Amino acid sequence: MRTPASWVVVGLDNGGTCNNATVLDATGQFLVDHLVEIPSLVQEGPEAAVTALADAFRNILELTSTPLTLVRAVGLDTPGPASANGVISSKGSTNFNQVSWHGFDIRGALETELGLPVIYNNDANAAALYAHHRHFGDNAMRRSSVAAIVGTGLGGGVVENGRVVSGAAGMAGELGHVQIPLHGVLEADQPIPACNCGFEGDVESIASLTGIKNNLLPYWLSRFPDHPLASEPIGKAAKLLRGYGEKEDPLALAVFGQQARAIGKLFTIAANFTDPHAYLLGGGVVEAHPHFRQWFLNTVRETTELRREQLAVASFALVADLDMAGARGAAVAALERIQTGPAR
Numbered sequence: 001m002r003t004p005a006s007w008v009v010v011g012l013d014n015g016g017t018c019n020n021a022t023v024l025d026a027t028g029q030f031l032v033d034h035l036v037e038i039p040s041l042v043q044e045g046p047e048a049a050v051t052a053l054a055d056a057f058r059n060i061l062e063l064t065s066t067p068l069t070l071v072r073a074v075g076l077d078t079p080g081p082a083s084a085n086g087v088i089s090s091k092g093s094t095n096f097n098q099v100s101w102h103g104f105d106i107r108g109a110l111e112t113e114l115g116l117p118v119i120y121n122n123d124a125n126a127a128a129l130y131a132h133h134r135h136f137g138d139n140a141m142r143r144s145s146v147a148a149i150v151g152t153g154l155g156g157g158v159v160e161n162g163r164v165v166s167g168a169a170g171m172a173g174e175l176g177h178v179q180i181p182l183h184g185v186l187e188a189d190q191p192i193p194a195c196n197c198g199f200e201g202d203v204e205s206i207a208s209l210t211g212i213k214n215n216l217l218p219y220w221l222s223r224f225p226d227h228p229l230a231s232e233p234i235g236k237a238a239k240l241l242r243g244y245g246e247k248e249d250p251l252a253l254a255v256f257g258q259q260a261r262a263i264g265k266l267f268t269i270a271a272n273f274t275d276p277h278a279y280l281l282g283g284g285v286v287e288a289h290p291h292f293r294q295w296f297l298n299t300v301r302e303t304t305e306l307r308r309e310q311l312a313v314a315s316f317a318l319v320a321d322l323d324m325a326g327a328r329g330a331a332v333a334a335l336e337r338i339q340t341g342p343a344r
C-alpha cells in the first residue's frame with residue numbers, strides 16, 4: 001500500500017461474491033499491489049449491492065490513507081451483459097438474476113450514492129483495457145489491441161488508441177460469440193460445438209471451460225475411453241484437464257490445441273477487422289506451467305494468419321495479474337476520462 005502523491009481515481013470491480021478495489025493516482029501509479037476484497041452482496045439485490053460498493057470505496061480510501069477530497073472519479077466494472085452506460089440487461093444475467101436487477105442502472109445508482117462521476121465498463125472490457133495498458137505502458141494511448149481471456153467463458157475486448165471500443169449498445173468486443181471457420185480446428189467426425197448464447201461454432205463453444213465440459217471433452221473421451229478422466233464427473237474432469245496438459249497428456253493436448261487454434265481463427269478475423277498492434281491472451285492458461293503456456297501461445301500464433309506487413313508490427317503476449325485486472329482496468333478508464341474528457 002502507498003499513499004497518494006496527487007489526485008486519484010478509484011477502481012471498483014463488482015463480482016458475484018466480492019468487490020475488489022484499487023486506487024490509481026494521476027501519474028498512473030497504483031497504490032494497491034494486491035487483491036482487496038469485501039463481499040459484494042449482489043444476491044441481496046441492487047440496494048444492498050450499491051451500499052456494498054460504497055463500502056468497498058470507503059475501505060480502499062482508508063487502507064491507502066487517501067482523503068475523499070482527492071478522488072476525482074470512480075471506475076466501475078461488473079459482469080455483463082449491460083449497456084455501455086452500466087444499465088444491467090433487461091433479461092438479467094448470471095450474477096444479476098433477481099427481477100430487481102433487470103434493467104437496473106448500477107452506474108447511475110453508484111454515482112448518486114457517492115456524489116462522484118462513475119465511469120462504467122463490463123468486466124471483460126475492463127480486463128482487456130488493463131492488459132493493453134500493462135502491455136504497452138507509456139505507448140498505450142497510441143496503440144491498439146485485441147485481448148482474449150479464457151475462463152468459464154471467453155471474455156476480452158478491443159482497445160483502439162488506449163480506449164475500449166464499446167459500441168452503440170455497449171456490446172462490442174463480445175469476442176466469445178464471434179463465429180469462426182471450424183476447418184482446421186475440429187476433427188472430421190467431431191460434432192459442431194454449441195454455445196450457451198445459442199450460436200454454434202463460436203469461439204466460446206471451444207475456447208472456454210464451459211466449451212471443454214460441454215463439447216470438447218465428451219468427444220475426446222470417446223476417442224480415449226481408457227483415459228483416467230473418463231471415470232470422473234465431466235465438470236470435475238474439465239477442471240483437472242490443465243494439469244494433464246502440463247504433463248503433455250495426448251488427450252489434454254488435443255483439447256487445448258483445439259482451443260488455441262480457435263483463438264488463432266478469432267485473431268485472424270481481428271487482423272482483417274481492426275488490424276491491432278497486439279494480440280493478448282489471458283486466463284487460466286497464463287497461470288499454467290511456463291512450458292505449457294508457451295506452447296499454447298505458440299499454437300495461437302501459428303494459427304493466426306497475418307500478412308507480412310502485419311507480422312512486422314504485431315506482437316503476441318500473455319497477460320498476467322488478471323485477478324486485479326477488472327479493478328485496475330476500471331480505474332484506468334476513469335483516469336483516462338478525467339484526463340481527456342468524454343469520448344467523441
Ligand SMILES: [Zn+2]
Nearest residue numbers: 177195197202
Ligand atoms: Zn456464444
